[in-house]
Amino acid sequence: MIINVEELNPGSILAEDIYVRTNRPIITARTVLECEHIKILKAFLVKEVAIENTQIDGTIMIESTPSIHNQTREEEKNDFLSLFLQTVQLYKKEFISWQSGLPVNIANVRTILLPLLEELETVSKEIFSLYHLSNKKEYLYQHSIAVSVISALIAQKMNYSYRDMIQVALAGCLSDAGMAKINQRLLNKIEPLTEEEFNEVKKHTRYSLEMIPEHTLLKNETRLAIYQHHERIDGSGYPMGNADNKIHAFAKIIAVADTFHAMTSERLYRKKQSPFRVMEQMHQDHFGKFDLTILQSLSNAITQFTTGSKIRLSNGEKAEILFISSTPTRPLVKTLQNDLILDLEKNRHLFIEEILEY
Structure with a gap:
């Protein structure tokens, strides 16, 4: 939808690149607009911009119900974008309840995730544009949902059964549940953490395991994967420093998805990066830490372009x-x-x- 720049609010998502007498856009599509971006648009005398119908907080600006059969590719992308942002907000409500001391409801989390997971086959390419939506204030919640869908996509590419794919997705989503028990000051800190602060944050894997009950919807291996998702196959990870054959396969998948999304996303202390650049860094700079088969599955999913793209x-x-x-x-x-x-x-x-x- 087209909107006057004077009416823009922080949290709107740009739908198209903005060019002003340059070959390079001054602001790229899918940027989550902040006050600084709006000031730039005004400084360049931009009058109108195209924005997505869904804001970063999941709010729908204009309700519409297009026929699924007549949807264009762009409409499918926008539907996935809206669904992702709305899922993030539903997860955020669950997370806040955990911070207040309420127990983790596995059935609720599964219900929240299923609509997104059902879209994997048709919109897998759009998953790798989610990094554009990375928002400093919403990162913690966006990260859990993004790790879930990226983990599920990897499992799908590796020919996991549907049931196991769902388990991997649940583990990816719940892997940071323990962050609800970490001091919020550390979660919102702009500067890099000190060693002491980082050691405190590392406790989230144990907290997650303690918070997540045994449940008929959750395999024991899935709970183990949640606990192990920061282990690395060279033994350099935590909490136990386990090496390759002592790390569950689910945990190895989540480790790749977790690192990939974290490196592409804008953080309080770091700018977002291209998925293609991050993929190269994970192959080169992090060599020996991740399962190569899993890395290759993610790489294949990202590089689905063809000649002429x-x-x-x-x-x-x-x-x-x-x-x-x-x-x-x-x-x-x-x-x-x-x-x-x-x-x-x-x-x-x-x-x-x-x-x-x-």
Whole structure:
């Protein structure tokens, strides 16, 4: 929907890139607008912008009920966006109840997640644009839901049964339940944590296990995965420092999903990063810490583009993929502005920022 800049409120989500006499957008699509963004738009004399129908708090601006059979691809994306944001708000209510001392209701969490999980097959590509929605104030709640759906997608790509995929999703969502027992001052701290503070936060894995009861909807292995999701296969993780064969397969999946979403998201102390850049970092900088089969499954899910796909590079230029090499995140591309051929394998200073069109 189109709205006058003077009527914009923080929390609105930009639907289209904003260009002002530049080749690179001054603000990119899917940015969650804050006061600073609105000031920039006014400074550049932008009069109107397109925004998503759903705000970051899950509020729907204009109710509509389009026919599912007649929906366009863009409408499907927007439906998934709205569903994700509304799910985040439902989870937030559960989390706040845990902070007040109420028990974790497994059935409630499962019910909250199921509508999103049912969309995995049709909107899996949109999952990797969720990082645009990363919002400092809502990060903790967004992270749990994003880790859940990313974990479920990995499990699906690895041919897990539907039942086990649901278990992986539940474990991903509940892996940070114990954060409800951590001092809020630490959760909202802008600066990096001190060693003492980090050791306090690390207790959340134990708190999660203590908070989550044995339940017919939750396998014992799922509870174990929640406890182990910060373990690393080289033994460098926590809480036990377990190595490869002592870590449950579910936990290995959540470890990848958790790290991937955290690295792509905007945090109180860090800017968001491209999923393609993060994928490379996880393969290179974190080598030996994650299961390679799981990493490859996530990488394959991200790089579903084909020859002819339109992308945006890290320098802001739009390009078209000409040839996909053995490293999918670094194909041969042609810039759309001046038809320059670039081999991203050789131009390591550049990377794919995002896919614009498949």
